[in-house]
Amino acid sequence: MALGNIFNFFVPKDKKFFPLFEQAGSNLIEMAKVLNESVNTTDSQLRKTLAKKIEDLEHRGDDITHQIHLELGKNFITPFDREDIHSLASSLDDVADYIHGASNRMDLYKVENPTQAMKELAELLIEATEHVAKAVYELKDIKNVRNITDSCVRINSVENKADYIFEKAVAELFEFEKDAIILIKHKEILSSMETATDKCEDVSNVLESILVKNA
Amino acid sequence: MALGNIFNFFVPKDKKFFPLFEQAGSNLIEMAKVLNESVNTTDSQLRKTLAKKIEDLEHRGDDITHQIHLELGKNFITPFDREDIHSLASSLDDVADYIHGASNRMDLYKVENPTQAMKELAELLIEATEHVAKAVYELKDIKNVRNITDSCVRINSVENKADYIFEKAVAELFEFEKDAIILIKHKEILSSMETATDKCEDVSNVLESILVKNA
Amino acid sequence: MALGNIFNFFVPKDKKFFPLFEQAGSNLIEMAKVLNESVNTTDSQLRKTLAKKIEDLEHRGDDITHQIHLELGKNFITPFDREDIHSLASSLDDVADYIHGASNRMDLYKVENPTQAMKELAELLIEATEHVAKAVYELKDIKNVRNITDSCVRINSVENKADYIFEKAVAELFEFEKDAIILIKHKEILSSMETATDKCEDVSNVLESILVKNA
Structure with missing residues (x-):
């Protein structure tokens, strides 16, 4: 049998990890917002600039992940289990990768007119990353467990909506x-966007796992 | 070094979690059986009804997952590690998602004549979910470790078969x-079915991990 | 709060698990080398022979994974956490699966002229598996933490390159x-190769997680 570890919840005064997780969360919101701008323009020159901006933000995200790793190497005491800090950082990094992937594909595949479904998915991505950032922000205080759980529920609900929009959009493409080649191209871009919301759900899973472990 | 935890195996009298896991297992078998019915009819009206039934079963699965989370919130003592209960529930939920996805795609993409490969994959999915349900059922008694391991081996073997059928079917499509568009459509449906068996293998991985941790 | 476990790092004299992990690592390098040979020939008969060789190596990998599981069943004392040994073995197995998948698809889809991108990805796979094997080899001595971390950084960098080559190649296909059908065919083969490098990154994630847990 296993006992819930009552001594094991968050060091309230951690000044190393939580600020970094907060930065990672804000960075994701910013990436989603730039992607949203990108699917709402038909100016392909502007879209190139925005793609570059997303790439820069992705590198900033990589730096934050790297700093979390460095802190793990330097600190003997961590606010929750070391391997969970590692998982949380990796899962946030994955969200950034797929937002970057979607933007990169739009650029590489020379999409001129983002579709309605791309716009809807980009909006859902803003919503999802906002809940992710909020959940991660609340992680520093045990009294916020309810709030974190609420955010996780919302992330999962956004992911369901994104999945529905994706599947419907692909059905309409069919x-x-x-033109089969345009079909595949659009499907691939929609797929990266939908996978980005899946990765938000993975963050939510890591958070839930941290909560149940420390409940 | 790490010692295997001899004190840490299953609380035999747990009345909260095991019944819920058993329900989740049975629910998966039922979903797979309805999917199998669906690929074996050419009556598109019946297929719509069956798709609705699978959707309802998927919601029932979500309810079970939710109850497992509620029990985790209420119970200090759990039959095995809290985070492993969470992982097992999530992995069972993933199987349901992909069976639902396959059924949903067949409906959305208006497939009229399910192919031989779809029928074979649907049958393998019944087999895989039966082994999953069996393994989960046996989890409540430490004496069943051998049986659980056997089920895991069988799940992996079914997944290998499904992978082979999928790859062969795609090669034949090529x-x-x-018609490239029909090709992609069929490939996508086959892919959700094959991924559903992959997700059964993920359940098997979670179970093996629980076993080695508590061996 | 959680304390890093200073007592918990590697049993230096383990003679069971490390040799098996080393074999798994070498096996991956060999698979990648045969795949590289295969994309560099236009002799389809030779490619069939090489596909068979990769399949045999994949079975050898399965045997190694199986032996690791058997050792876990027999040994109470393990050099690091039992569930991490399981995860590491699974993640190495996944790399083998995708190398085999790429080779299998080239054979099944009757690709006659492997493209430049396939050749570049096959070379990156040799690089990635060499770093994986090196990291796994160094795992047996705590003094090698820096070297393992270095290998992980290199694996991630190879994965980034592979991702870039993959995305560029798909953009060029578009x-x-x-011919949409040739496009999909090539995209699928490139995708298995790119996913094989993703799976090397998953090994690197498991290794990092083991390191932070035992730091």
Whole structure:
């Protein structure tokens, strides 16, 4: 049998890890917002600039992940289990990778007119990353468990919506798009965006796992 | 070095978690059986009804997962590590998601004549979910370790077969299907079915991990 | 709060697990080398022979994984946490699966002329598996933490390169390949190769997680 570890919840005064996780969360919101700007323009020159901006933000995210690793190497005491800090950092990094991937594909595949479904998914990504950032922000105080759980529920609900929009959009491509190559191209871009919300759900899973472990 | 934890195996009298895991297992078998019915009819009206039934079962699965989370919140003592209960519940939920996804795609993409490979994969999914349900059922008694391991081996073997059928079916699509859009459509549906068996293998991995941790 | 476990690092004299992990690492390098040979020939008969060789090596990998599981069943004392040994073995197995998948698809889809991108990805896979093997080899001595971390950084950098080559190759397919079916076929093969490097990154994540847990 296993006992819940009552001594094991968050060091309230941690000044190393929580600020870094907060930065990672804000960075994701910013990436999602730039992606949203990008799917709402038909100016391909502007879209190139925005793609560059997302790439820079992705590198900033990599730096934050790297700093979390460095802190893990330097600190003997951590606010929760070391391997969970590592998992949380990796899962936040994955979200950044897929937002970057979606933006990169739009650029590389020379998409001129982002579709309605791309716009809807980009908006959902803002929502999802906002809940992710909020959950991660609340992680520093045990009294916020309810709030974190609420954010996780919301992330999962956004992911469900994104999945629905993705599947419907692909079905419409099959019904109306006669050019197979354009069909695949659009499907791939929609897929990176949908996977980015999946990765937000993975963050939510890591958070839930941290909560149940320390409940 | 790490010592295997001899004190840490299953509370035999747990009345909270095991019944819920058993329900989740049975629910998966039922989903796979309805999917199998669906690929074996050419009546598209019936297929719509069956898709609705699978959706309802998926919601029932979500409820079970939710109850497991509620029990984790209420119970200080758990039959095995809290985070492993969470992982097991999530992995069972993933299987349901992909069975639902396959059924949903068949409906959305208006597949009229499920192919031989779809029928074979649906049958393998029944087999895989039956082994999953069996393994989860046996989890409540330490004396069943051998049986659980056996089920895991069988799940992996079913997954190998499913992978082989999937790859062969896709190769045949490349060889004989001249309409690229139909090709992609079929490939996507086959892919959700094959991924559903992958997710059964993930359940098997979680179970093996629980076993080695508590061996 | 959680304390890093100073007592918990590697049993230096383990004679069971480390030799098996080393074999798994070497096996991956060999698989990557045969795949590289395969993308560099236009002799389809030779490619069939090499595909068979990769399949045999994949079975050898399965045997090694199986032996690691058997050792876990027999040994009460393990050089690091039992569940981490399980995760590491699984993640190495996944790399083998995707190398085998790439080779299998080239054979099944009757690719006659492997493209430049396939050749570049095959070379990166040799690099990635060499770093994986090196990291796993160094795992037996705590003094090698720096070296393991270095290898992990290199694996991640190879994965980034592979991702870049993959995305660029797919973009070029969209631009120049007018036959949608050939496009999908090539994209699928490139995708298995790129996913094999992703799986090397997963090994690196497992290794990092083991290091932070035992730091």
